[in-house]
Amino acid sequence: MESLPNDLIGEILAYSPSLFTLFSTIIVSKSIYCAFRCYPGSIIYRVYLNIFGPGFPLLLKALRFSPLDLDSEDWDLLLAQALGTDVIHDLPMTRLEKVWIKHMCRELPQIEGFFSFKYIDRTSVSSQLSSQESHRFRHTLHRIMLYNGQFPIVHYPIEVFKRVSSEEEHDGESSEARDSLKVWEKEYLQLEQLKRRKFLSKFSTDELLEIHSVSTFLKDFVLATLRWQWEDRDYENMASLALALGPSTIMSCFYYQSDSMLKREVKDIYWMANYHPLVKNYLCGPLLQVLDERQIMPPPTNHYTFWHSISLRAYREDGYCYHCGEELGYSTWTRTSWDPLRLIPVNRRPMFGYSEFLEMFKGGVRDNDFETRWLRQFMQPGRNYLTRMVGDIYESGLKNSAFANWTQDDHLCKNCFASFLREHLHIWLTHYKASIGELKDDCPYVLSSKI
Incomplete structure (x- = not known):
């Protein structure tokens, strides 16, 4: 060479x-x-094309996107350039852009994987979309990011909406001034909604249906992650707020299992999301209006055909835990997903890790230094220890009678799967140590764990 x-x-x-x-x-x-x-810039750019596919130019444009002047005479041309996938490697990527692209290398496949996991194949955590479906899904994500860039929720005049929305009288403020302020607010809102419809009207009907599906998926995903934190808030508006901040922020909410990212990025708007007029129906509202003008009625969101804009293989079957009936959402524990699903970081660490496992063991194993050191070695990163443990429990006939009808291919929620582990890990440890000749008959901790 x-x-x-x-x-x-x-x-x-x-x-x-x-x-x-x-x-x-x-x-x-x-x-x-x-x-x-x-040729460093050209080579790196083409490697990114290998990673992201033909949608990478649009992803890079979404990163560099500046809001367009919708009243400009060149509006159509500017938007066409923003939505195009032409090669743009004439400008070198900055350090910040490279860091952002690195994050997207991790986040985009995971977002796509969650969509595939819920609507295509619940037995695989990695995406099962075809290359064409994957391109369509990611291209739609990029369009949503462009919409976020054109209509950033943090740039709206929040103080005005605070004053107008308040029911209290303001000292020193005349009724004429308040009326004038309300008229201004109404005109501002109407103009903003008009701009949103104008922007979306440049997309084809098929593209709008794709945007509707993916934006609904993103809102559903963030609700599944944070609903328990929003019991006193308007769910739909909070999900719209997360959507307005983009897919990357939504994934951060998932990683940290917290809405702290929303609070940090939008500050005052977070506490106004229940009534902020530009948060409600941030994207779906104007999009549905454009579709209505075209006399197009999208399928209902609770029907599997709603997702056919992305993949005709999408379905909504088997969406509940086989044993407790809880909706599975984006967490289905079954034979092929035990370790892949475990490796997805939640609260910045994998699920069912070493510390969490020790709390599940019965029989005082967690108080035995020898056994805990052995378990730490057995559960080293890179080993599919969850698959080995659960596989042994099923295949070696170690199940308790209460779990007699459970199988490895059952679709379980996290709580049921954790319950299964809690009742069997101590049994598995005794069986496994005996099978390799390391069971100490005089060990009180392991002896108390025997069947």
Whole structure:
């Protein structure tokens, strides 16, 4: 490879499937590194194309997007350029853009994976969308991000809405001034809604239906994550607020299992979401108005055909825990998802990790230093220990009689799966240690765990 010309080496490097592969390759020899230095921006851009697919130009435009002047004579041209997927690697990416793209490398596949997990295949945490469906889904995410950039919720005159929405009289403020303020607010809202409809009207009907489906999915996802924190709030408006801040913020809410990101990014608007006029129906409201003008009625959101704008294979069956009947949402514990689902970080750490497991063991195992050290070694990162443990329980006939009719392929909620583990982990430990000849007959902690 070292004898090849630089442009040919650069062409080969551009086919790297990931940045890790690219950077691992260029440190192999000085000549390869020099070839990379001849075309660094172009090579990295094409590697990102390999990672994100043909939608990467739109993703980068969403990052660099500045709100358009909707009254400009060049409005149609500017929007067409913003929505186009033409190559734009003439400008080098900044350090901040590279950091943001790195986050999106992790977040976009996970968002797509959650959609696939709920509506396509509950036995796989990774996306089962076809390449065409995946491109359609991610392209729609990018369009939503452009909409967020055009209509940033944090730029609206909050103080005006605070005063107008208040029922209290303001000292020193005449009724004429308040009436004038209300007229201004009404005109501002009407103009803002008109701008939103004008922006969305540039999309085709199929694209609008795709945006409607994916935005509804994002709101449903954030509600499934944070509903328990919003018992005294308007669920629909809070979900719209999260949607207005974009997919990345929604994923942060999931990672931290908290709406602290919403509070930090929008501050006062967070506490006004129940009545803020520009939060309610942030995207779906004007979108449905545009569809209505075209005499198009989308399928109801509670019917599986609603998701056919993304994939004709979408369904809403088997959405409840086999044993308690709880709606599974985005967490279905079954044979093929035990370890992949465990590795998705919640509260910045994987589920069913070492500390959580120790609390589940009966028989005082967590107080035994020897056994806890052994378990820490057994549960090292990279090992599919959950699959091994639960598989042994089922296949070795270790189940309690209360779980006689449970199978490995049952779709369980997290609570039922945790209950199953709690009742069987101590039994599994005794059985496994005996099978490898390490069961100490004089150990009071393990002996108390015997069947």
